[in-house]
Amino acid sequence: MLLLKNCFILDKGALKKASIIISGETIKDIIFGEVNGDFETIDVGGLTVFPGFIDPHVHFDDPGFTDREDFETGSKSAIAGGYTTVIDMPCTSIPPVINKENFDYKLNIVQKKAFCDFAFWGGVTPPQLKSGEYVNSIKELEKRGVVGFKFYTISGMKDYPRMEVEELDMAFRVVKETNLICAVHSEDFRLVNFYSKFLEDSKRKDPLAWCEGRAYEAEPMAIWEVVGITRNVGNKLHIVHLTTKAGLEIIKWGKLKGIDITAETCPHYLSFTVEDLLRIGPVLKTAPPVRNEEDRCALWEGLRDGSIDFVATDHAAGKYPEEKSHKSIWDNYAGIPGIQLAFSVICTYGFHENRITLQNMQDILSENASMRFGLMRKGKIEKGYDADFSIVDLNKSFEVSPLDLYSKGRYTPFEGRILKGKVIKTILRGKVVYEEERGFTGKPTGRYISH
Template sequence: MPGTAEFDLVFRARRVVGPRGTAPAAVAVRDERIAAVEAFDAPLPAARTVELADDEVLLPGLVDTHVHVNDPGRSEWEGFGTATRAAAAGGITTLVDMPLNSLPPTTDTPALAVKQDAARDQVHIDVGFWGGAIRGNLAELRGLHEAGVFGFKCFLLHSGVDEFPPLDAAELDAALREVARYDALMIVHAEDSEAIEHAPTAHGEDYRDFLGSRPRGAENLAIAHVLEAARRTGARVHILHLSSSDALPMIASARADGVRVTVETCPHYLSFTAEEIPDGATQFKCCPPIREAANRELLWRGLADGTIDCVVSDHSPCTPELKRLDIGDFGVAWGGVSSLQLGLPAVWTQARLRGYELADVVRWMADRPAALAGLRHKGRIEVGADADLCVFAPDEAFVVDVADLHHRNPVSPYHGRALSGAVRQTWLRGAPIVGPEVTDPVARGALLSRTQTR
């Protein structure tokens, strides 16, 4: 009919971060997907047009493949509603939930169904699930894979919760041979249990004692073992939350030899340094730990040269009581950093200081995590992708106040830290979920499956 709008929505921005860099563009949306990316002033008739301010940049929605939601079972630590609201406020439009810290852990198909039931009708963004590979559940992995998990997580040492036991060397080999049969991905918490058992015990308020209890050698040894196991079995492996820069050369060497390995690091390893962590500040405790300033700079170099593929949060929250802020004892406090809402400004703040562009940050935090999980329609502004978009003001500065964060418990090492870059709007499949017009957020997210990712 004459006068009928061709598109549901058009964004016009002087800066749009697309696969070929940053440029002015008009981005048109139809039926929840990007239908056209044209010149800024191209005539694109739409039911609605959103014009970004001169200080705003249009980014693809971020993809965070490492989030501990803890729901059901430990929802007082975090829940799907609070986690996904925090993610949306941080420009994240897709997350993949970890299989542990919830009860039951996602180690068989009935547990996956329980997790999906807990998430359904609560999620403000799109959510997928990892399965777990633990001692004794080898026969469950095929069923979880066919049920749509995006891969399997395992530990090589105690996970922190008894219901998610680690794999020893023989069990890891067996699990890798199993998942290689259907080319599933194994994601690994790589710290060597024996090395840590022989390290000094963490205790007290001094962060240096805690750092000594999780030495680089334990991480390096475990990563070397994972790389050799992947070489033997032909399986795809992913190294979680890399904190030791010592491991970068062997990862690069293994990849050059054809080992199918990818690697992530986290905003806290790129932002903080061991030297600056005050006594008793257990909100900084995570495993593996935040290391020294020189190590941080080598992690940035690993990102720049591509040895490290992506940056994801490892959001691992708990109640304030479990962080033991009352006594500041690193030996007894729960290990995990809460940062889901802050990853984009945290990484951008550090990246710009080192001369990187927003296009680099988008590659690390949207495009590559989407590729890791096989999310073909996520993490990019291009025709055919989901219309998941973030309106970002890169020059707007703010000071973090935990009272303003949406995750369940007001604990974060970023409290009081000045950051650059504010998320002003987030759109999920063409619908606003964060922004001035969203006064009563609706849980419009979808549950994703590897077999049907939309």
């Protein structure tokens, strides 16, 4: 038995001093006050203890794109950022996770490298819809424990193309039978294609052209389409990396109408706008792009009032510097390795700047994602849950340096910023796996978890 003493944990919205008793990998008891007994003890020294954070949207690129990231470097970034569970996307590994063979292949490769626990998203492609194979492959992947299926209304990936509205409709119907989630990258293909081509043809190469090309209205248009399909079909829908106030309005409407819809946004959309992209350049290039101040404020408001359910990082590392320093914005990789700094960003600009409460922060970083994706033992400090903890100093400030990142992509748009709130220790299923001072304390012990 292990005792964590001198912890501060949230109880009904307020921090209270507590002791946490751990038996093996599981939380056995939480006691508000001192505990006596024969325990191996870790004195947390009055720091704040959160349930290990959960990132439901990462691209760890393994196998297939491991020159950008792999499961070892990605999951180390997660653990160093206080994240004990991630859900990896199906499309940025080769082959994509679209059937049980590909699933088994990927699991076999990544489970030896994982420092954090992990779940998988499954996928469906248009050729599988044409052949009719998708009906079985979705059910096979459901049996393997995927949390849901990822769809793109626009895609730059050769092996994982976009889907037409009628294809989404077909796939959602089958996913509905599994009761799993349909997650959608929502940007209208026609609009983005039209404007991007027009700007490229006009020889525009500046960062602003990226934002103009990925037209603002493309997001609400695509969200409207998939919400419409969902209203008709009755599946569970999740909108990934929401960026616009207009898109948020539709999600609010959908929730009011009783449609089963959730949404996530990312630290970069909460921290940066188009002006920052002009200043920072390709390092801040993402898809969708950063938007306007009005949107940034609306996203915080959405997190506060619950219309946005949680924060995900969309962690996606490009090769640095070669994929992130081309003169033409079009030639640069779209993505940021964000997981290691996500908590500190949310703590700094959310909690310390009074946009969200401490309870909000815990909910959007841990519990809400575990509930939505059915990760039954994750996301809460409660009896019977996995003993996953992120132990943080809410008031410790540090200057962001890309050299401190465990990701292969050692770049960040937060470079040079002073963030307030730092992960001091991470505990995965009862074992300390990371300490700020000492780094990683052992071999990878992450485990696959099913929905």
